[in-house]
Amino acid sequence: MRYKGLETSYSLLVAYDVLALQYKRKNKPKDALSEEHKTGMLGSVPSMNFNNYSFTFALLNINAAIVEGLMRSILSELVSEEVDRQIDAGMQAGRTSRSSPENLLNKFFIEIDAQGGWERLKEQYASYLGLAIDKTISTETKEAMSTLFVLRNILAHGTALIHPSEQLPDDLKDEPIFKWQSRLQSACVYLEKQFGHKDIFENLAEFNVPEHFLEKTKEFLSEILPAINHQPQRAEKTIRAIQKFSFGFNNIGV
Template sequence: MAAYKGLETATSLVVAYESLAMAHKKAWESEQYRAESQSTDPLQWTNYNNAFALLILNASIIEGTLRSILAHKLRDDISEAVERGMAAGQTAPSKMEQLLAKFNAEVEMAGGWESLKRQIELYTDISVDKSVTAEAKEAITVMFALRNVLAHGTAIIQPSLKMSDDMKDVYPWNWQAKLHGVAMYLERHFKKGGVFENLADHGMPEHFWNVTKDYLAQIETLFTPLPASVQRTIKMQKSLGFGFRKYS
């Protein structure tokens, strides 16, 4: 393995999240003040301005943290394999070293939340989904489903009325099916009567931030001892109160 420099982006994303969360909180307070001064209802839709970006950052922090855990373990195992080989008089990378290096490159270069969880289970024999509570798994699954739509700038489509299963070939039944779990989860927690209305709830990003704290608290017990950089990211995430300044 050649010499290299690394930058853990998850820590920077936590700082970026903090700045955006403060902007989100300030914008909502301003909207409430405007509505009160004009004797109108606050426009919930103003929350979209920051909420979607907060969801994307939140998911990226989780994915980046878990990817770092696996990548660090792989690099440590590669280094140990090289040391053993050199001590045994080895003059070229062994097949095991080559396979580990190839897998490490796949982990670091290939994105995808579901793919990452499969890679973790393949290498560590730990199923992330089976190792956390059902509530945490559901919440994180919902957040990543939203992230996968939002990160690509795709429109979110929902039928005006619920479509029956015999309408599978009618647009937009696929959208209803794709976001069914998301819609159910959001309505259960925010009770605004629709996907768009629930996404507009000003407390939605903070809800997922608190879910993330619980999720990472469960995750960190599975992979101790954690790399120092990952410990720093999780510590920052734990101590960051939504909408308050600490690191930026």
């Protein structure tokens, strides 16, 4: 059986573009006497504003979905091409049913889309291409992407920010709570370094959070795509649009 991939990342980017444009128009920081307040003196709009949550959380979720969707699409396309080659080779050899390698490849192809999650996708890249994503990109880009997906998990699933009040012992390092504490702590450190607040909620209230992660997404793609060494067909349109994307402007033109 041959498969056809249906790309969703570009549609997500369209939604992101519309939201980012509205966000920059409505929530951009302003001084009380700035040119933006042409009707008279109005209250200032600070950079750290909890009203930013109304856009920031959605933009972060969509950003993460675009990255994961792109990377999944590329891997799926690579495996799909190999599935097609195996089918053609089998037909030429006169086989009337799948070989064992074909069955394994087909099973893996289905798992790529059926088993969601950023960590699982990175494992699949390592398994199929021998590509360790976190070791291929720069440390700063790795920290940014890890933080983005920690935030996505928190925001998408309503995860409470609960973690132990004391350092967990090393003998618990294989436990889920240890791994979660490590990722959450790393995300908190990254956000504080970028936006200057001790409190994670104050950092997320900063106006520049969505644009920051979009720029890090561009850097991620510029670092990882050459390492994959494949010219994507399905995701090409989205990749080109992201590379030219200017946050808060009308990029897609819909």
